[in-house]
Amino acid sequence: MSPPFNSRLTNSSSSSLVERQKQKLPELTITCLFMEELQTSLRAHGLTVSSLPDKGRSLFATKDFYPGEIIISQEPFVCVPNNSLTESRCDGCFSKSNLKKCSACQVVWYCGSTCQKLEWKLHRLECQALAKLNKERRKSVTPTIRMMVKLYLRRKLQNENVIPVTAIDNYNLVEALVSHMSDIDEKQLVLYAQMANLVKLILERPDIDIKEIAENFSKFACNAHSICDSELRPLGTGLYPVVSIINHSCLPNAVLVFEGRLAVVRAVQHIPKNSEVSISYVETAASTITRQNTLKEQYLFTCSCTRCIKVYDDIQESAILEGYRCRDNRCSGFLLRESDDKGFVCQQCGLIRNKEEIRKIASDIKALSDKALKSTSSGNLQEAIILYKSIEKLQKEVCHPFSISLMPIREKLLEILMQLEEWKEALAVCRLTIPVYERVYPGFHPLLGLQYYSCGKLEWLLGETDDAIKSFTKAIDVLRITHGTNTLFMKELLMKLEEARSEASFKLSFRE
Numbered sequence: 001m002s003p004p005f006n007s008r009l010t011n012s013s014s015s016s017l018v019e020r021q022k023q024k025l026p027e028l029t030i031t032c033l034f035m036e037e038l039q040t041s042l043r044a045h046g047l048t049v050s051s052l053p054d055k056g057r058s059l060f061a062t063k064d065f066y067p068g069e070i071i072i073s074q075e076p077f078v079c080v081p082n083n084s085l086t087e088s089r090c091d092g093c094f095s096k097s098n099l100k101k102c103s104a105c106q107v108v109w110y111c112g113s114t115c116q117k118l119e120w121k122l123h124r125l126e127c128q129a130l131a132k133l134n135k136e137r138r139k140s141v142t143p144t145i146r147m148m149v150k151l152y153l154r155r156k157l158q159n160e161n162v163i164p165v166t167a168i169d170n171y172n173l174v175e176a177l178v179s180h181m182s183d184i185d186e187k188q189l190v191l192y193a194q195m196a197n198l199v200k201l202i203l204e205r206p207d208i209d210i211k212e213i214a215e216n217f218s219k220f221a222c223n224a225h226s227i228c229d230s231e232l233r234p235l236g237t238g239l240y241p242v243v244s245i246i247n248h249s250c251l252p253n254a255v256l257v258f259e260g261r262l263a264v265v266r267a268v269q270h271i272p273k274n275s276e277v278s279i280s281y282v283e284t285a286a287s288t289i290t291r292q293n294t295l296k297e298q299y300l301f302t303c304s305c306t307r308c309i310k311v312y313d314d315i316q317e318s319a320i321l322e323g324y325r326c327r328d329n330r331c332s333g334f335l336l337r338e339s340d341d342k343g344f345v346c347q348q349c350g351l352i353r354n355k356e357e358i359r360k361i362a363s364d365i366k367a368l369s370d371k372a373l374k375s376t377s378s379g380n381l382q383e384a385i386i387l388y389k390s391i392e393k394l395q396k397e398v399c400h401p402f403s404i405s406l407m408p409i410r411e412k413l414l415e416i417l418m419q420l421e422e423w424k425e426a427l428a429v430c431r432l433t434i435p436v437y438e439r440v441y442p443g444f445h446p447l448l449g450l451q452y453y454s455c456g457k458l459e460w461l462l463g464e465t466d467d468a469i470k471s472f473t474k475a476i477d478v479l480r481i482t483h484g485t486n487t488l489f490m491k492e493l494l495m496k497l498e499e500a501r502s503e504a505s506f507k508l509s510f511r512e
């Protein structure tokens with residue numbers, strides 16, 4: 001495995017960038033120099049940036065990459081935890097424990113002095129700005145507003161050489177990000193302008209143009225990444241300007257995961273030399289129309305990857321993923337809309353399903369979902385379980401057995417059953433999700449690996465050691481590729497497999 005792409009470059013290259021900045025070269029020359037330095041540092045890791053007519057900048061491999069190999073890793077230029085009124089996280093490590101609020105600004109939280117010290121150079125400036133705001137204004141400082149404030153303060157610190165500038169850690173890379181400003185609708189532009197006004201007010205910098213800040217908000221929308229823990233739970237948001245060069249594919253050859261705040265892109269397939277590196281920006285287990293709508297809405301492009309242009313296969317696949325099941329429970333056919341639009345015809349046995357019947361079940365599901373949501377938020381988990389089970393039963397009556405629409409309710413049910421320590425029932429629900437995930441996700445997908453892991457943990461808890469060994473092994477086969485083997489998370493998983501194996505051999509020797 002090749003060494004990770006280091007976010008800190010050698011002193012010589014970073015000082016040359018600073019020197020050039022000091023010499024006050026014209027803007028365009030500096031941009032070209034930064035691009036050159038970026039290419040040099042990428043080349044050392046078997047990568048290059050090229051421009052494609054239909055996609056813009058794209059990351060290409062200049063050597064072969066193999067499954068599990070790190071293609072690139074990068075620290076964020078800026079990042080913030082997703083703090084809200086109900087949940088806060090440390091600004092340094094995103095942890096939820098031992099939090100103390102910064103006494104001066106009363107906005108930012110830290111888990112201890114280590115994180116506070118690490119963040120101090122930047123937070124000192126942010127703290128001064130936030131402390132001047134009145135209580136009401138402080139409430140309007142959302143994570144996105146904070147990320148923009150931090151972006152400008154970090155630029156200032158790099159300009160003043162307080163923090164180092166490197167080939168992959170500089171504001172020029174932020175400037176190069178796509179913004180799609182000309183494609184954004186009027187309403188969104190007004191919103192960005194209002195947010196930009198607030199940022200300008202916080203920064204007290206009359207020299208910064210509102211239009212530039214608004215454009216940066218638009219850049220956040222199509223370039224920032226949601227930072228997740230190893231189990232893909234979102235913790236915060238970050239801007240990783242080199243990782244952001246990677247384009248989307250619905251059949252990606254790489255995956256982006258996070259180790260703390262570090263973004264790590266790993267190959268999930270063999271990526272031959274001279275091919276483009278791609279990740280997926282959206283849930284790949286959705287129908288083409290759903291994926292395309294999401295990509296158009298958030299990233300403002302129409303995907304033309306091989307999966308998106310396969311029209312025939314896609315009609316069938318979309319009907320399975322998000323469509324209805326046959327009225328005959330023994331039939332596994334998928335349904336398509338009748339030409340007179342009165343119902344749906346099973347493509348296997350020809351049975352027709354009435355539109356009204358489906359509409360009635362859908363409205364019952366909606367009513368039950370509203371109730372379940374209320375029960376969950378009021379903490380009445382026993383009642384929530386009964387409601388979610390009824391929803392799942394109704395969904396099974398309308399959805400194809402391999403429909404991805406069945407998954408959110410099953411995941412919710414699983415979460416609540418785990419909270420209530422109803423392990424047996426949780427395992428039964430977890431096992432129901434596996435065949436659907438196995439079908440929709442390619443071999444090395446983190447969600448599939450994580451689901452095997454959950455299954456294994458439940459089986460082990462319930463003393464089903466042999467099954468646990470099988471599930472942990474399957475989880476490791478997937479997650480060693482997507483997550484590597486060096487993180488604490490993976491070490492714990494590997495240890496669980498070892499413990500399960502020892503337990504199994506102990507049981508065997510005891511029986512013998």
Ligand SMILES: C[S@@+](CC[C@H](N)C(=O)[O-])C[C@H]1O[C@@H](n2cnc3c(N)ncnc32)[C@H](O)[C@@H]1O
Nearest residue numbers: 055056057178222223244245246247248299301
């Ligand atoms: C995170 S950026 C990726 C890098 C970008 N190509 C650039 O030039 O900076 C996301 C934007 O890249 C473009 N893009 C990404 N994937 C694409 C694809 N598969 N087809 C067309 N455009 C794509 C879209 O404009 C999208 O909003």
